[in-house]
Amino acid sequence: MPLLKPFSFQDEFNFKLAGRWLLLGSIVGVISGLGAILFQTLLGIIKEFALVHLVGIQAVKPGGETDFIQFSPGIFNPYLIVLVPALGGLIAGFLVYKFAPEAEGHGTDEAIKAFHRKRGLIHPKAPVVKLLASVITLGTGGSGGREGPIAQIGAGFGSFLATRLHLNTKTRRWLLAAGMGAGIGSIFRAPLAGALFAAEVLYITEEVETEVLLPATVSSIIAYSVYSFRFGWDHIFTNVGDYGFSNPLELIPYTIEALVLAFAAFVFVKVFYGIRSLFSNWKISNFLKPAIGGFLTGGLALALILLTDDRKFIIDVMGGGYGILQEIFSNGIGRIGIGVLLLVAAGKILTTSFTIGSGGSAGVFGPSMVIGGTLGASIGYLMQFVFPGIPMHTSTFAIVGMAGFFAAAAKTPLSTIIMVSELTGNYELLMPSMWVCSISYLLARGWTIYQSQVPGKLYSQAHLGEYATDIFETVLVSEAYKKTRHFIKIKASMRFEEILIVIRSIHQRIFPVINEQEEMVGTFSMTDITQELQGSQASAKTARDLMHKLVLKINPQESISKAQRIMIANNVEELLVVDDHEQSQEILGILTSADIMLAYNRKLSQMKFGKEKPEPMPEDNSILEKINLSKVLEKDILTVDHDATLGDLIKVIIRSKRNMFPVVDKEKNFFGMIMLNDIRELMFENSQYSKVLVKDIMKSPPALIRREDPMNRVMEKFEKTHAWNLPVVDKHNHYLGMISQSSLFSVYRNQLANQAEI
Incomplete structure (x- = not known):
């Protein structure tokens, strides 16, 4: 036998996997880069x-960006500064609500939603509409950023490519995220930050989607290269300087800055969604809402111009607004003034909320940079008077402020630190940026500008199926069955007449039979009792005559997954929990199908919230919508005629392994239900078999499920009634079948697993 295994490139290097992702990532990167161009x-x-030629305003441009097509500057027209954004909003609103309503708002949030809740699917026309609507919104003065539109464009192509190549859902989600990172990495010339952002922005907590990092890195590098080949390789902001961190005492003013930024981010998020809610509830045509948002944006800009008599910097409350940041980096705040800085910060919060909250199409990253940068510069200026002995520069506080504000608002501290460094070319401020981002992020845990973010992988449909399977395989029967549930054991020598008296008022359906040494020798069920009662002559004198030696049981150390399989295979809803490791089998209790479902939900709740939280039924509507009523409808449950006698009912009970019996007539009209537990005492009185009618002992169910009910409505009925089984009828009240929580839960769990598609 050779000591050394022959060397093989195919065995040692996975060229197929590397080539696959280099190819797919490069295609997404090229298209994203071209889309950014x-x-x-x-x-x-x-x-x-629109703005330079018609309105007559010309804001300062970032040093790393040049417009290749220029129009001659017009004469400033205060009326057009209000009307042009309104017209842009009207056109953008028409495009969005006519052709792709999902392109409304800030596109990054829509891409996040598609990753978590739409199986990575983005409609192919959404990125095209998003591109057109966004350039019109931003080009006519709407306040917003470029990252939202370009993220949705890149994500949309990634989704489209995966769909056309018939790739699985997991790969489609990866390519969606890779396209999102590629778009951001290219438009901001920040390839590393783009890749990190795609993995980090999906979750509101510290969790990162590590699986998308490498695909996003490939796509981001390619997209950055394609875009920069056309627009140049400079950082967006130039002449930033090389100021760094050299004094530990600087952490004091930086801490104060972090506190202010966290509060400002809180205000931004609340104002943004408050205004968005007002527009959403406004009972006017959606086409008009972005126009009104544009009108308000232009009106506020005009008011601030008239108030400050400044058109050079205050105008950055409109559009992208990067000009004022470039001025801070190049010349400090001397020509701006702290008053204008604060007005731009406050105005940008409002104009961004007007523009995007009304349904306009733009992103929130750009405005966040402006708000954070102007606030940071203002804080740095004031800190020079509070701490005169510590050398400080307003530009460094502006850079750190850009990072800290967005880290708090978007919950993306890592990618934001890198993003700001790549935007400015200043890597000397990594340490204070880390300090401020960490503090502002930790302070701002309860809210986010991206509402489609989820707390962690457990909340994402991309992973929930994995957890569903894990829970069923790892939760033990010992954790599921109710140890306090009262149950009785029947001695093998107990006479049949005594058994009837003992079980008359017990809701137990399966009964273990024990000998004199307390050892289990068999079981019998309620069906066996009713069969014996129906016999022409009693043959069972004792429990030993009645019992079966085949015992449906489960060990407490087995998984609830195995228990459920046994129940389904034998069409029962109860198992004996038996410790059979020793020679003598100790009966510990009874496990029901309800116990299994509740144990699953308790475990899921613990994983989500760190504690048990009542969550009795599946609650994810996006999954429930995919469950058809026919998948959970049980049609094999035996029914009983409403004119039948108690004796007829007992014959049905004997043939059934269930404890519920719908009452119908010959035309299948539904009248009510009979539950086995409700008639236990009566069913042992043979003299009543021909006297008592079914219609006299039936009861109305706590609720009826209609065939047309959506699944979330079905859930509501189970929640309100606390029932374990409910009948289903059509619009004419004809009986169709039953739905049980256990069958519904089983289908729901399978759907979760399918969502993951691992």
């Missing part, structure tokens, strides 16, 4: 024509 070109043309 098209976006930036169209935005430059519209902005030059």
Whole structure:
């Protein structure tokens, strides 16, 4: 036998996997980069024509960006500063609500939602509509950023590519995230930050989608290269300087900055969604809402111009607003003034909320940079008077402020630190940026600008199926069955007449039979009792005559998954919990199908919330919508005629392993239900078999499920009634079948597993 295994490139290196992701990632990167070029070109043309030529305003541009197409500056027209954004909003609103309503708002949130809740699917026309609506919104003065549109464009192509190539859901989600990272990495010339952002922005907590990092890295690098080949390789902001961190005492003012930024981010999120809610509840045409948002944006900008007599910097409350940041980096705040800085920060919160909250199409990253940068510069200026002995620069506080504000608002501290460094080319401020981002992020845990973010992988449909399977395989029967549930054991020598008296008032359906040494020798069920009662002559004198030696049991150390399989295979809802490790089998209790479902939900709740929280039924509507009523409808449950006698009912009970019996007539009209537990005492009185009618002892169910009820409505009925089984009828009240919580839960769990598609 050779000591050394022959060397094989195929065995040692996975060229197939590497080649696959290099190819797919590169395709997504190329398209995302070209999409960013098209976006930036169209935005430059519209902005030059609408704002520079028509309105007559010309904001300062970031040093690393140049408009290749320029129009001659017009004469400032205060009326057009209000009307042009309104017209842009009207056109953008028409495009969005006519052709792709999902393109409304900030696109990053929609991409996050598609990853978590839409199996990575984005409609192919949404990125196209998003591109056009966004360049019109931003080009005519709407306040917003470029990352939202370009993220949705890149994510949309990633989703489209995976769908066309018939790749599985997991790969489609990866390519969606890779496209999102590629778009951001290209438009901001920040490839590392783009890849990290795609993995980090999906969750509101510290969790990161590590599986998308490498695909996103490949796509981001390619997209950055394609975009920069056309628009240049410079950082977006130039002349930033090389100020760094050299004094530990600087952490004191930076801590104060972090506190202010966290509060400002809180205000931004609340104002943003407050205004969005107002527009959403406004009973007017959706087409008009973005126009009103544009009108308010232009009106506020005009009011601030008239108030400050400044058109050079205050105008950055409109559009992207990066010009004022470039001025801070290049010349400090001397020509701006702290008053204008604070007005721009406050105004940007409002104009962004007006623009996007009304249904306009833009992102929130760009405005966050402006708000954080101007606030940071203002804080740095004030800190020079509070701590005169510590050398400080307003530009460094602006850079750190950009990072800290967005880290708090978007819950993306890692990628934001890298993003700001790549935007400015200043890597000397990594340490204070880390300090401020960490503090602001930790302070701002309860809210986020991206509402589609989820707390962790357990909340994402991309992973929930994995957890569902894990829970069923890892939760033990000992954790599921109710140890306090009262149950009785029947001695093998007990006479049949005594058995009837003992079980008359017990809701137990399966009964263990024990000998004199307390050892289990068999079981019998309620069905066996009713069969014996129906016999022409009693043959069972004692429990030993009645019992079966085949015992449906489960060990407490087995999983609830195995218990459920035994129940389904034998069409029963109860198992004996038996410790059979020793020679003598100790009966510990009874496990029901309800116990299994409640144990699953307790475990899921512990994983989600760190504690048990009542969650008795499946609650994810996006999964429930995929469950058809026919998948959970049980049609094999025996029914009984409403004119039948108690004796007829007993014959049905004997043939059934269930404890519920729908009452119908010959035309299948539904009248009520009979539950076995409700008639136990009566069923042992043979003299009543021909006297008592079914219609006299039936009861109305706590609720009826209609065939047309959506599954979330079905859930509500189970929740309100606390029932374990409910009948299903059509609109004419004809009986169709039954739905049980256990069958519904089983289908729900399978759907979760399918969602993961691992």
